[in-house]
Amino acid sequence: MVASELIPKIKMVAPGTLLRRALDDIVMAEFGALFVFLDDTQAQEEILQGGFYIGSSFSPEKLYELAKMDGAIILDESVTRILAANVQLAPDSSLPTDETGMRHRAAERTARQTGKFVLTISRRRKVITLYYRDHKHQLHDINHLITRIYQTIGTVERYKGNLDKKAARIQRDEFLDQVQLVQVTELIRDGVAIMNLLAEIDPYVIETGTEGRLPAMRLNSVREEVDAMLQLFIKDYGVPKYTDAEVAGVIDALGRREPADSIRIANHLGWRAVTETDLHDIAVTPRGYRLLKQVAKIPLATAENVIDRFENLTNLGFADKDALMTVEGIGEKRAKSIVEGIQLMRDRGGYR
Known part of the structure; x- marks a missing residue:
């Protein structure tokens, strides 16, 4: 089962988003790629090595062109700016990973160490993989x-x-x-x-x-x-x-x-x-919430008043219009619809 923490990240790369458009173009071009999403590059300077600063607004076309280089691309977490490109990742090598390829091992360890969203594209398998904290998810064929x-x-x-x-x-x-x-x-x-x-x-x-x-x-x-x-x-x-x-x-x-x-x-x-x-x-008796919802469609607050007055469905089933009209929020029209609705349900079921 997919971890709930991954849901916002999956939304970020869903079809129809600009980011997904760029990713699909990169997959079709058979590029490998590695993306890290973080707002403060200086806070992760021990992990991010080399590369060059861009600080450009995001567009699918720019991301596609930058993916032609081997290093990681750094984007802000709202995916509005491309911060850096051709960056080498150097996460703690003692962190566990089940991945075999160098790009994917670096991605998983970076996500674990920083707690940030990291994404890879496999050149050979054409698979997009998401990493976030200790979670991993591969996108499926649509x-x-x-x-x-x-x-x-x-x-x-x-x-x-x-x-x-x-x-x-x-x-x-x-x-x-x-x-x-x-x-x-x-x-x-x-x-x-x-x-x-x-x-x-x-x-x-x-x-x-x-x-x-x-x-x-x-x-x-x-x-x-x-x-x-x-x-x-x-x-x-x-x-x-x-x-x-x-x-x-x-x-x-x-x-x-x-x-x-x-x-x-x-x-x-x-x-x-x-x-x-x-x-x-054990025999049980309902209070009557479902009945009131079905036969009268009255507001919940009014239904609560009816339940407080009659306590359960048995008592409510024998209530006449005058008794119902003593309840706050129940006028003649609502009282009539309740009485007639109960009678109709009895007739349909063949019991009185």
């Missing part, structure tokens, strides 16, 4: 990336379809007051798995730059829908009444370690010391 991304889109959208089916089954059981804790934990587990899969593919989508705008839109659409579903289920079924910030913390905590098993999810929801058997035996 066609290979697009194929991989669309394969992931197919997988994610299929998983999302299954997640929607589980949510629909839970909704049916909610009106029958027959939801088991295991149903909720399994749905959250599957939702977290989708979010983790999206996080894994994100660096490769970023790497496609302007070429990947369409698949990026499809993946972001799935991400927003799954994230919204997870938030509402946690707010509905958490034992404590979680704030939005606390909900985000739960999702983040579950996503940091895989697999997000049902027992751990139950613990994050506030159920302590539960066993696998308990998950099947």
Whole structure:
């Protein structure tokens, strides 16, 4: 998995940027090249030896011409100026590196020693490699990336379809007051798995730059829908009444370690010391956040007022228009839409 620290660096060299245009031209010309990105050359004078100072504004054409020389090219970190060229790098030779070529060994050690972004182009293999601190990443062929991304889109959208089916089954059981804790934990587990899969593919989508705008839109659409579903289920079924910030913390905590098993999810929801058997035996009742979102689309603050008044979906399901209108933020129109929305959902499910 690509380190999160590398994401901004991958964005810097994505297709559509001026820097990437220069890199592609250098690759096509079969030049080898080495670039170091830093603002203060004097602070690294022990590593940077020889070469000559340029101090010119950046352009792809200038970078291409300078790449014809053997030494490293120094650019500022915002890629607006070319500071020096034909520089020899002399990093600490005791620093570890798995590279074999002299250019790549110098690049990796320089990145480790300075903590700066370093980039190489292999003349023979025509591969662009990024180094940043202790991280390394090779850019992929754009066609290979697009194929991989669309394969992931197919997988994610299929998983999302299954997640929607589980949510629909839970909704049916909610009106029958027959939801088991295991149903909720399994749905959250599957939702977290989708979010983790999206996080894994994100660096490769970023790497496609302007070429990947369409698949990026499809993946972001799935991400927003799954994230919204997870938030509402946690707010509905958490034992404590979680704030939005606390909900985000739960999702983040579950996503940091895989697999997000049902027992751990139950613990994050506030159920302590539960066993696998308990998950099947414990009946749970939602507060009603998802219902209010679906039938009335009211603001969250107003939904909070409704939940505070009726406590859970069971009570809310039996509330009439007059009772709803006693809640701050609920007028006659909203009260009517809630009552009619609940009735419509009951009719569709065949239960009253």
